[in-house]
Amino acid sequence: MPPLITGVHPAVTPRLLLPAGAPGREDRAAYEARGGYSGGPGGYLEGEDLISAVAEAGLRGRGGAAFPLGVKLAAVAAQPGDHVLVVNGEEGEPASVKDRWLLRTRPHLVLDGTVRAARAIGAVTAYVYVSDDQAAESVRTALAELDELPVPVHVRTVSHSYVAGEETAAVRAINGGPAKPTDKPPRPFEEGVAGCPTLVSNVETIANLPRLAAAPAPGEDVSPGRGFGPAGQETFLMTLTGSCPRPGLYEVPFGGPLGEAAETLGGLTGPPRGYLMGGYFAGLLNRRGHVLTLDYDVFRDQGSGLGCGAVIVLGPADCPVGCAAQVMAYFDRNNASQCGSCFNGTAAMSGVTAALAAGIAGQADVRRLESWAAFLPGRGACATLDGAANVARSLLREFPAEVEAHLRDRCGQCAELDLTAATAPFAVAAYAQPAEETA
């Protein structure tokens, strides 16, 4: 299996990845040598000061939903009773590797952030929730390197599945149930692990906290690491896959064009035909995605999203209909099999995209796909059905000519596809999951 390629955009210094040339996994001594577990000369902000700093910095959840972390921290902190923290490292999106990379390579950065978050909400206990064996081992090794932490931190493992990383699935699994989502309300901030108000936050989100929690040094107004300071300087982790010569994990600044980042880091095989955004979740963009600014709101306003930061490049020779058919087949196989609207809806939409790929769909099928894409969002307990509807809706919106062409003729590229294969399309080979079909 090839090693994972990592790299940092030339415009930024890495905050989450390690500098070029750093040797493998970072142990406690190496993390402390980089200023870890100390907060620097000013120490760490605690409690409400930290929550305010996070809110001010505008840090949003990196698991896919982009929910403001400051709001979530404050919501849990304000609840009565015992509080629990779940650091969510069960990276369900097969095209994303960032959380597993952080846990495998920088476990102390994640644990430092875990302690910051736990103290901010007054958690009595914290869980690191993972399915990846190497990630779990890395965190256990890191915990053994540490003296007693102010909050007990447990590693909780689960079998990998697409839905196991959803926040209510994480809570349900830790509570002893199957790792499948529950319907809302209640959300975990109201009632989570052992019925306690629970903060479920993604590993990459948590990994940003040690930097944001660093208090200003004596005599300084602002801490050096804080600040989603000048626009464009804040970074996120982008897993880049699809038609690019150097697929891998990259640290990228917000504020630049998507295409520039993809070209500079992963390289391109030619002018991209489009992109599949947010792993499988945020749907397709045609070539206009190339110039869109890497910003949560810009992508949302275009009917797309950055999601978990996974970007799949459709090269000049890739067929967007085939891409949608593969992803829809995955949703059909890997939904939680709980909500009727989801297991029926994903199967029905997959039926149409497969028929398009096979060159046997008619105008009526396309109209049905259009109506499901509009009617089904919001009808499942979790967002899986919304993700599938995003793929259907964006295919029809971004690639109408290609859809039309598939009604007339058999597509040569689609003819090569095996939609029955139980695989995860566009997964990063170096971090392939052991069992993609266990949902």
Added chain:
Amino acid sequence: MKIKLDRTLCDGFGKCAEHAPTVFSLDEWGYASLAGSAEVPADLEPQVRRAILDCPVDAILERLATPAGRLTPPAGELAPQPGPA
């Protein structure tokens, strides 16, 4: 009253939408979601109570005014509803 529909339990019997079609919306396979808010207008409460009783898998619940583990509503939400005059 405020209700919750658990879509992971719904088996598509459709009784809810028979009793309260403006509160419960069915997809083309017969599975229900709430058509609008979880807050049921007073005039529809009797129909919704029938739906709660008739759902064969008990997928519909009346929500208590406060979340589990507490007896007072969180500040700013779920204020106690005034009782009938």
